[in-house]
Amino acid sequence: MGLREKSVRVLRIGHRYVRDYRTLTHLCLVARAFGAESIYLEEIDDGLLESVKEVREAWGGSFEVHQIASWKRALSEAKKEGRLVVHLTMYGVPIQDKVGELRSHDSFLVVVGGPKVPGEVYQVADYNIAVTSQPHSEVAALAVALHELQGGEELKKEFERSKLKIIPSEKGKRVEKLK
Numbered sequence: 001m002g003l004r005e006k007s008v009r010v011l012r013i014g015h016r017y018v019r020d021y022r023t024l025t026h027l028c029l030v031a032r033a034f035g036a037e038s039i040y041l042e043e044i045d046d047g048l049l050e051s052v053k054e055v056r057e058a059w060g061g062s063f064e065v066h067q068i069a070s071w072k073r074a075l076s077e078a079k080k081e082g083r084l085v086v087h088l089t090m091y092g093v094p095i096q097d098k099v100g101e102l103r104s105h106d107s108f109l110v111v112v113g114g115p116k117v118p119g120e121v122y123q124v125a126d127y128n129i130a131v132t133s134q135p136h137s138e139v140a141a142l143a144v145a146l147h148e149l150q151g152g153e154e155l156k157k158e159f160e161r162s163k164l165k166i167i168p169s170e171k172g173k174r175v176e177k178l179k
Helices: 017-033 046-059 071-080 095-103 119-124 138-149
Strands: 007-013 038-041 064-067 084-094 107-113 127-130 164-166 175-177
Touching: 007 017, 007 071, 007 138, 017 038, 017 046, 017 138, 046 064, 071 084, 071 107, 071 119, 084 095, 084 119, 084 138, 095 127, 095 138, 107 138
Parallel strands: 007 038, 007 107, 038 064, 084 107, 084 127
Antiparallel strands: 164 175
16 A cells, blocks of 8 residues: 655755756756655756756656745745645754654655755754764755655656656666657
8 A cells, every 4th residue: 555645845945056056956856756846946047947857858747946036935835835844954853763754744845955054944844854864965865855755655656748768677778768
């Protein structure tokens, strides 16, 4: 028996575009592949939008990148919508200690930080969750957290309007072109 389908959106706080371009692209790709509907960013470059569009057109789905004026407004709107705000931080409570509680919810805003997350985020978040208590990538933390929140169901997701589909193979690469 699978879990109920979850509604997950991601908010990235803080950004240094020149330094973080590849990280930000990977954050978007991981959010999409692991079942998030969208990501909210304070700064968006046309190259990032084009990369996400190309992936969406080839591999399907409806993942969106939204520019926001303020992370505070994004948090406030998520709370008004009834979304559980889950802030990923190495200083939080271990995810394995809270995963059962988290899975009882269906609607999330998962917050990941860039350089320095303002202290206010820790207060506003419903949960401050750690995916290990060691320094690591927010991309890795997002992947693990999305997997845990959805109980692995996101790995079975079929992306609508896909032009390409990977055919699992023990050796080699097999990609089917769809109509």
